[in-house]
Amino acid sequence: MAELSLPAPAKLNRLLHITGRRADGYHELQTLFQFLDHGDTLKLRRREDQRITLTPALPGVDHETNLIVRAARLLQERSGCRLGADIALTKRLPMGGGLGGGSSNAATTLLGLARLWKLSVSLEALAELGLRLGADVPVFVHGHAAWAEGIGERLTPVELDTPWFVIVHPGVEIATPAVFGASQLTRDSLPISMTRALQEGPHAWRNDCQPTVRRLYPGVGEALDWLSDFAPSLLTGTGACVFCRLTHEDQADSILARVDEGWHAFKARGRNTSPLHQALGLPRSGR
Ligand SMILES: C[C@@](CO)(OP(=O)(O)O)[C@H](O)COP(=O)(O)OP(=O)(O)OC[C@H]1O[C@@H](n2ccc(N)nc2=O)[C@H](O)[C@@H]1O
Ligand SMILES: Nc1ncnc2c1ncn2[C@@H]1O[C@H](COP(=O)(O)OP(=O)(O)O)[C@@H](O)[C@H]1O
Numbered sequence: 398m399a400e401l402s403l404p405a406p407a408k409l410n411r412l413l414h415i416t417g418r419r420a421d422g423y424h425e426l427q428t429l430f431q432f433l434d435h436g437d438t439l440k441l442r443r444r445e446d447q448r449i450t451l452t453p454a455l456p457g458v459d460h461e462t463n464l465i466v467r468a469a470r471l472l473q474e475r476s477g478c479r480l481g482a483d484i485a486l487t488k489r490l491p492m493g494g495g496l497g498g499g500s501s502n503a504a505t506t507l508l509g510l511a512r513l514w515k516l517s518v519s520l521e522a523l524a525e526l527g528l529r530l531g532a533d534v535p536v537f538v539h540g541h542a543a544w545a546e547g548i549g550e551r552l553t554p555v556e557l558d559t560p561w562f563v564i565v566h567p568g569v570e571i572a573t574p575a576v577f578g579a580s581q582l583t584r585d586s587l588p589i590s591m592t593r594a595l596q597e598g599p600h601a602w603r604n605d606c607q608p609t610v611r612r613l614y615p616g617v618g619e620a621l622d623w624l625s626d627f628a629p630s631l632l633t634g635t636g637a638c639v640f641c642r643l644t645h646e647d648q649a650d651s652i653l654a655r656v657d658e659g660w661h662a663f664k665a666r667g668r669n670t671s672p673l674h675q676a677l678g679l680p681r682s683g684r
Contacts, residue, residue: 399443401513404672405505406436407496407665408536409564409633409640411557412594412602414586423532423548424577427588429602430533430549431542431557433564434672435665437488437502439465441509444481447473451484455492464499464530468506471526472516480514491566491661493573495634497533504537505673512677520679524550533634540674541681542667544591553591554681558599559667561643563627563652566661567620569637571610576635582609599642600629607632620660627652 410428417425444450449469451460460466465484472478484506490498507523510516520538527534532549543552576582583605594602610632611618617632620639624630627648628641643649649664656662670681 398513401441401509403439403441403505403509403676404436405439405490405498405501406537406668406672407433407490407498407501407564408533409433409562409667410495410604411599411631413604413606413634414589415582415584415605416586416588418584419548424584425547426545426549427586427594428545428549429542429555429557429594430536430545432668432671433496433562433665434668435489435663436672437486437490437498437505439487439502439505439509440485441506441513442483443513444483446481447479448481449473449484450482451486453486455486455488458492464503465506467530468503468527469510471529472507472510472514472523475522475526476514476516476518478514478516482510482513491638493570494566494638495571495632495636496564496638497537497634500527500531500533501537501673503527503530503534507534507538508673508677537671537673540671540679542669544594555591555595556669557667558642559669561646561649561664561666562640563624563643563649563662563664564633564638564640565620565624565656566638567616568659568661569614569616571614571617571635571637573635575613576606576610579609579613581612582606602631604632606635610636623657624652
């Protein structure tokens with residue numbers, strides 16, 4: 398096998414609490430991650446030399462800083478592998494949208510190249526490597542919906558409801574550090590147990606970044622208000638995407654038919670097993 402075509406799915410933060418701030422400035426979170434059956438696609442082709450090529454380039458992202466290239470290089474270094482890859486990216490996820498597209502691209506690169514280069518490396522080791530690229534990478538590597546703590550790397554697999562979602566990107570770019578650096582951000586939510594969060598259920602779930610993001614980016618507030626007329630809506634991650642949960646696909650279709658022109662919107666189904674793991678035929682992660 399010299400070529401693989403693999404999904405890099407989006408994630409949603411179905412709940413996100415900020416419970417503290419570490420000495421290094423990173424924030425302690427409690428969050429529920431779930432995947433969507435919508436995302437980017439990576440085509441990976443093995444090279445016999447060590448070059449990593451990527452097409453097309455992403456606007457505003459240098460080749461060497463692209464998370465796909467960084468993930469490939471880390472894996473070469475960690476494994477001592479002398480092979481390379483030509484990588485073609487079909488980008489569907491908005492960048493900086495809170496859907497974890499960059500992190501998911503990195504995870505797909507790690508798992509895909511490990512397969513293509515026939516490396517014997519555990520998911521645990523790949524997740525550790527991935528964490529160096531971003532706090533969200535480990536959940537994409539492990540591939541199961543999860544309750545996450547720490548900065549998002551301490552994962553407990555969970556089974557969540559798998560409704561339809563409508564996801565709206567209000568055309569606003571949000572840099573994660575800008576939200577985490579905001580003085581008004583709530584950083585002292587009381588930690589709750591995973592059991593309690595799951596018992597309370599989706600109607601009680603909130604995102605602690607939402608009030609700050611609303612204040613800093615009025616366009617996100619407009620999208621939240623608009624979507625909330627159809628169903629309860631939340632911000633994912635630090636935004637800019639907002640989403641609502643629906644029982645039937647036709648409800649999603651009727652919302653999509655009314656979306657504002659300046660907004661990008663799509664429907665997707667929640668998935669507790671990552672489409673990446675399904676495509677690779679991996680058994681459910683044992684953690
Ligand atoms: C908030 C979350 C929730 O899923 O999602 P996004 O909205 O970015 O997708 C993530 O934890 C984001 O993870 P990720 O996007 O990988 O962030 P990183 O690259 O590790 O961090 C970017 C910057 O955000 C801040 N940061 C990030 C994570 C965290 N727990 N505390 C932080 O303070 C730091 O300033 C860091 O330098
Ligand atoms: N392959 C990649 N895909 C998306 N973004 C990338 C990639 N490589 C680097 N980045 C950078 O990471 C930032 C965060 O991207 P992304 O993961 O899509 O958003 P978020 O963290 O909000 O979910 C982008 O704005 C971009 O500068």
